[in-house]
Amino acid sequence: MDTSILKGRPVRESRSEYTYVALPNDANPLGNLLGGRVMHLVDMCAGIAAQRHARSPVVTAAIDQMSFMLPIHIGQLVILRSSVNRVFRTSMEVGVKVWVENPQTGEVRHTSSAYLTFVAIAEGGKPVAVAPVIAESEEEERRYHEAGRRREQRLATRNGFTPSTTTSTAELVR
Numbered sequence: 001m002d003t004s005i006l007k008g009r010p011v012r013e014s015r016s017e018y019t020y021v022a023l024p025n026d027a028n029p030l031g032n033l034l035g036g037r038v039m040h041l042v043d044m045c046a047g048i049a050a051q052r053h054a055r056s057p058v059v060t061a062a063i064d065q066m067s068f069m070l071p072i073h074i075g076q077l078v079i080l081r082s083s084v085n086r087v088f089r090t091s092m093e094v095g096v097k098v099w100v101e102n103p104q105t106g107e108v109r110h111t112s113s114a115y116l117t118f119v120a121i122a123e124g125g126k127p128v129a130v131a132p133v134i135a136e137s138e139e140e141e142r143r144y145h146e147a148g149r150r151r152e153q154r155l156a157t158r159n160g161f162t163p164s165t166t167t168s169t170a171e172l173v174r
């Protein structure tokens with residue numbers, strides 16, 4: 001039996017880093033990195049930490065709001081760091097911080113932060129319980145407590161949303 005599900009795993013065991021070169025393929029008409037590309041990188045980096053923590057496949061259930069404080073120019077480096085802030089039962093909050101590095105000067109600046117919720121999925125496709133996360137530093141403790149407040153907000157938003165269904169695409173554009 002995997003006893004880690006009972007005793008939990010420290011944040012450091014799943015902390016992840018991802019570095020990416022902003023390439024011309026990902027540019028907007030002004031020659032800067034597309035915001036959607038940054039969001040994709042954030043999802044990837046967060047998903048790596050979530051999967052390392054859960055040791056099972058995970059899906060993105062929610063992404064909280066995101067701001068882009070600096071443009072990222074083509075040729076610059078995008079550095080992302082992620083860690084699991086808190087596990088609830090089958091879901092976990094992952095925080096991601098994004099920096100941009102000028103490879104010529106080495107200057108690094110913080111450009112975005114985001115919180116994402118991932119759900120661990122068992123073989124049959126149903127959500128499955130995840131090992132708790134163990135906060136070892138003051139900063140990890142702070143993130144753990146703040147994640148609880150953010151979850152309340154998210155679930156309130158989720159509860160106000162009723163998915164609709166239709167069998168006709170024509171109905172969508174009416």
Ligand SMILES: CC(C)(COP(=O)(O)OP(=O)(O)OC[C@H]1O[C@@H](n2cnc3c(N)ncnc32)[C@H](O)[C@@H]1OP(=O)(O)O)[C@@H](O)C(=O)NCCC(=O)NCCS
Pocket residue numbers: 059060061062087088089090091092117119127154155158
């Ligand atoms: C996320 C998903 C697995 C939840 O399934 P579900 O049948 O609603 O399951 P539950 O209601 O039991 O929720 C499972 C967990 O997810 C959490 N959750 C679900 N939606 C959430 C949301 N919008 N925000 C935060 N947490 C959410 C629940 O609180 C619960 O957490 P807990 O077990 O830690 O308490 C399901 O909605 C899904 O598969 N969504 C699509 C995911 C996907 O494909 N993402 C890629 C983008 S398309």
